[in-house]
Amino acid sequence: MATNGPSYYELYRRSSIGMALTDTLDDLISERRIEPQLAMKILANFDRSITEVLNEKVKARLTFKGHLDTYRFCDEVWTFLIKDVTFKMENSSQTVQADKVKIVSCNSKRPGDPQ
Amino acid sequence: MSNNQVGVIYQQIIADVVESSRVDFEEGGVDERVLEELRQGWQQKLSQLNVATFPWDPKPEPPAPVISNPPTLPSNTGNYQPMNMNTPPTGAQPQQPAQPMPQMNNGPRIKAEPGLENGGLNNMPQAPFQPPPQAVAGMTAEERAAANLAAAYGQRAAASIEQIQRSGPPAGQNSRPTPQQAQAYQQQMQQQQQMQQNARAQQSQQGQPQMSPEEYRARQAAYTREQAQRVQGLNGAQTDGAGDDIEDSIAVIKRLNSKGEEESMGRIEIDNLIRTRIEAMGQSMEGGGLMLPLKQATKAGKNRQRKVKSSSASGVGQHDGGDDDEDDDEKVKDEDLDEDAINSDLDDPDDGLNDDEDDDESMGHIMLCMYDKVQRVKNKWKCVMKDGVLTVNNKEYVFHKASGEYEW
Numbered sequence: 001m002a003t004n005g006p007s008y009y010e011l012y013r014r015s016s017i018g019m020a021l022t023d024t025l026d027d028l029i030s031e032r033r034i035e036p037q038l039a040m041k042i043l044a045n046f047d048r049s050i051t052e053v054l055n056e057k058v059k060a061r062l063t064f065k066g067h068l069d070t071y072r073f074c075d076e077v078w079t080f081l082i083k084d085v086t087f088k089m090e091n092s093s094q095t096v097q098a099d100k101v102k103i104v105s106c107n108s109k110r111p112g113d114p115q
Numbered sequence: 116m117s118n119n120q121v122g123v124i125y126q127q128i129i130a131d132v133v134e135s136s137r138v139d140f141e142e143g144g145v146d147e148r149v150l151e152e153l154r155q156g157w158q159q160k161l162s163q164l165n166v167a168t169f170p171w172d173p174k175p176e177p178p179a180p181v182i183s184n185p186p187t188l189p190s191n192t193g194n195y196q197p198m199n200m201n202t203p204p205t206g207a208q209p210q211q212p213a214q215p216m217p218q219m220n221n222g223p224r225i226k227a228e229p230g231l232e233n234g235g236l237n238n239m240p241q242a243p244f245q246p247p248p249q250a251v252a253g254m255t256a257e258e259r260a261a262a263n264l265a266a267a268y269g270q271r272a273a274a275s276i277e278q279i280q281r282s283g284p285p286a287g288q289n290s291r292p293t294p295q296q297a298q299a300y301q302q303q304m305q306q307q308q309q310m311q312q313n314a315r316a317q318q319s320q321q322g323q324p325q326m327s328p329e330e331y332r333a334r335q336a337a338y339t340r341e342q343a344q345r346v347q348g349l350n351g352a353q354t355d356g357a358g359d360d361i362e363d364s365i366a367v368i369k370r371l372n373s374k375g376e377e378e379s380m381g382r383i384e385i386d387n388l389i390r391t392r393i394e395a396m397g398q399s400m401e402g403g404g405l406m407l408p409l410k411q412a413t414k415a416g417k418n419r420q421r422k423v424k425s426s427s428a429s430g431v432g433q434h435d436g437g438d439d440d441e442d443d444d445e446k447v448k449d450e451d452l453d454e455d456a457i458n459s460d461l462d463d464p465d466d467g468l469n470d471d472e473d474d475d476e477s478m479g480h481i482m483l484c485m486y487d488k489v490q491r492v493k494n495k496w497k498c499v500m501k502d503g504v505l506t507v508n509n510k511e512y513v514f515h516k517a518s519g520e521y522e523w
Contacts (some may be wrong), residue, residue: 001474011483015504016511017125020160021132024153033149041139042132042153049131054502057124058515062505068496068523078498081519087507098507103478103519108485108501 008047009106021046037083061090061091078105121511129157166511240290335386454481470484494523 012018027041066085071078080103087096133154140150158171484503490496500517 011485014481015159015483016166016385016506017128017157017163017504020164021157023160024156027156028153030148032422033152034145035143038139038143038145043135045132045135045139046128049135050128050504051502053124053131054504054513054515057127058120058502058511058513059192060120060514061516062512063521064517064521066519066521068521071496071523073489074209080490080496080498080518080521085521087505087512089512096507096510096512098480101482101505101507103482103484103500105484105486105489105498105500105503107483108487 008044008051009049010043010105011104012047012050013043014104015050016044056086063090064101066101076107079103080105098113117511118167118512121513122169125161125167126514127155135224166509167504332386335389482506482517484514496521496523 007060013022021043025034025042028034029036029039031051064085066082068080069083070081075080081100082103083100085098085101087098089095121230133150136153137150140147160171162169341430352413404419480504482500482505484500484505486498488497490498496519499520500519501515503514503517505512505514505517
């Protein structure tokens with residue numbers, strides 16, 4: 001599954017798990033326990049790992065509907081701001097509502113990314 | 116439900132990252148314990164976000180079944196503690212940890228004092244050097260700074276400290292001088308501080324690259340006089356070791372005199388020497404004339420950009436920071452206005468999309484994913500997303516595929 005891809009999106013660093021990692025790395029750096037370069041390597045590992053795990057292990061599907069407030073397509077990145085959005089999880093009747101959600105989405109067809 | 120999956124998925128990611136980073140840690144010569152600490156901190160921070168239930172949450176310490184290196188786990192418990200307690204990073208462990216606590220409770224400014232106390236304790240060779248508790252509680256910021264300085268230059272304040280030591284109770288650690296003694300102690304510290312301030316002022320005088328020749332010469336003369344005085348009378352009064360290069364130039368005077376050369380000639384030469392030195396210093400500070408103008412230019416550019424944006428809401432920001440040379444006279448003002456700008460792109464307010472959004476990720480609703488398809492017919496949009504992480508209503512979801520329909 002494209003394990004030898006040269007680069008991965010840094011997109012997921014903004015997720016909660018990514019932020020938690022960055023915070024922890026920041027702490028370690030400010031305590032001078034690790035070098036910033038090492039932190040960069042770890043973050044790169046994270047980019048690869050989360051991309052692969054999401055691709056290989058996650059099977060859940062969901063659908064969502066809403067009103068598109070803003071859209072932007074720049075550098076192959078779609079950004080949507082959707083208002084009054086409803087997410088419907090598959091295999092469960094559960095729905096989640098939010099008055100707005102931001103979607104940041106990179107192109108899945110990129111060399112180096114798992115397809 | 117995909118929220119249940121999150122914990123397992125995240126645990127896999129963490130384990131995977133830790134495993135693949137092990138090599139990097141080895142290459143960087145960093146102890147493996149730090150890696151374990153990283154894992155612990157990471158998991159702890161994730162749990163704090165409370166976006167899902169994690170496998171390591173229910174139990175006090177994460178047994179982490181998926182993690183493939185159980186041998187290192189026992190050490191986790193030990194390493195875990197410091198991160199929990201939020202103690203100051205390194206080396207700030209006072210020898211008598213109980214000591215600062217009551218003072219902290221007495222003082223109204225609890226925040227400021229622990230660090231100061233710890234730092235003081237660290238720097239001070241002996242416990243009695245510590246400022247008396249009453250004084251600490253009532254100290255102004257200036258006095259505290261003075262106390263800290265005295266702590267840093269403890270050897271030089273030895274006389275007064277000895278005095279305090281002698282007259283205080285013999286119990287060493289808890290010696291509490293009388294208020295008068297404390298005052299004397301503080302006075303001495305303030306004196307020291309003043310001396311250092313003077314020295315610093317002189318230094319900064321010298322450092323100024325631009326001055327008129329007359330000004331420069333006048334200052335130089337005053338300088339030389341001061342310097343001579345210092346060498347004669349106040350030897351050792353200066354505590355920060357500044358003005359070394361001046362010492363050199365004095366030596367030049369002396370040497371020239373001893374050679375029997377004319378006094379005026381020597382002075383001119385020295386003036387020239389100092390001048391070139393100052394110019395070189397100015398240049399090095401300025402980065403050869405490059406750094407200062409560039410800094411000014413970018414700052415001015417950014418600020419102007421920001422102004423344009425705020426004045427006209429629909430204005431599309433100029434991103435190249437152009438036409439910098441137009442308003443040189445505004446630059447100084449702009450710089451003063453925006454001291455906390457760090458010249459980063461993050462300084463610029465994002466337009467449109469991010470306006471009504473809070474940056475706090477844990478509260479913000481955000482979906483990070485990849486798109487397979489984005490289609491639009493008139494105002495109807497259809498998207499197929501994959502491999503995403505969705506944070507909504509403070510809960511996290513992961514999905515393999517998501518299809519969305521929305522109209523604009």
